[in-house]
Amino acid sequence: MLSRNREIFDLLAQKHGDAHCELNYDTPFELLVAVVLSAQCTDKRVNAVTEELFKVADTPEAFVAMPLDELEKRIYSCGFYRNKAKAIKELSASILELGEMPSTREGLMRLRGVGRKTANVVYAVAFGGNAIAVDTHVFRVANRLGLVNAATPELTEQGLMEAFDEDMWSRLHHLLIFQGRYVCHSRQPDCAQCNLTKYCAYYSAHAGKDEHETV
Numbered sequence: 773m774l775s776r777n778r779e780i781f782d783l784l785a786q787k788h789g790d791a792h793c794e795l796n797y798d799t800p801f802e803l804l805v806a807v808v809l810s811a812q813c814t815d816k817r818v819n820a821v822t823e824e825l826f827k828v829a830d831t832p833e834a835f836v837a838m839p840l841d842e843l844e845k846r847i848y849s850c851g852f853y854r855n856k857a858k859a860i861k862e863l864s865a866s867i868l869e870l871g872e873m874p875s876t877r878e879g880l881m882r883l884r885g886v887g888r889k890t891a892n893v894v895y896a897v898a899f900g901g902n903a904i905a906v907d908t909h910v911f912r913v914a915n916r917l918g919l920v921n922a923a924t925p926e927l928t929e930q931g932l933m934e935a936f937d938e939d940m941w942s943r944l945h946h947l948l949i950f951q952g953r954y955v956c957h958s959r960q961p962d963c964a965q966c967n968l969t970k971y972c973a974y975y976s977a978h979a980g981k982d983e984h985e986t987v
């Protein structure tokens with residue numbers, strides 16, 4: 773691993789010592805549902821919705837039994853509620869068919885309604901696996917820093933896995949999310965508050981110019 777990457781990792785850890793999954797959950801299944809709901813939605817909103825939702829349904833059996841229109845109403849404020857309700861019904865039915873909640877990334881990805889990013893988050897956070905889930909923050913920050921130069925989330929994940937030791941992947945995922953959420957904003961990165969300017973490709977290219985340009 774390049775010493776530059778190690779230094780970036782250490783500076784991110786210095787800045788975001790408490791980086792962690794901000795979704796509330798009690799079981800791996802609840803986390804899976806929360807991650808599905810979190811697409812294009814804030815964790816704060818998801819937590820407000822799941823606080824009520826999990827009181828009436830927190831198992832695959834309960835979501836299979838819940839009428840689709842009721843589930844849609846309960847998760848409406850998370851956005852994309854039709855697709856998300858369908859995904860939750862399908863992943864719940866898949867788990868019942870399997871007889872158990874999978875604990876590997878491959879097993880999670882075989883569930884209907886579960887994509888790679890969701891599987892990576894649940895595998896890493898609920899089961900302690902090594903994985904880098906690439907959401908919008910990870911994609912933007914990794915490319916701005918020049919850790920990767922990748923056109924897609926899949927290529928970003930691959931590039932980060934090659935650039936960092938495996939036991940750093942899950943921590944890196946949370947550090948990049950916190951960096952994107954609290955410092956390296958999409959439209960207006962707060963470079964003045966960032967301890968990574970020395971290493972940042974975006975900053976080098978834009979210092980003294982328009983820092984508001986988006987990647």
Ligand code: SF4
Pocket residue numbers: 913916917955956957961962963966967968969972973974975
């Ligand atoms: S220097 Fe600016 S663009 Fe680079 S990571 Fe920090 S906030 Fe983002």
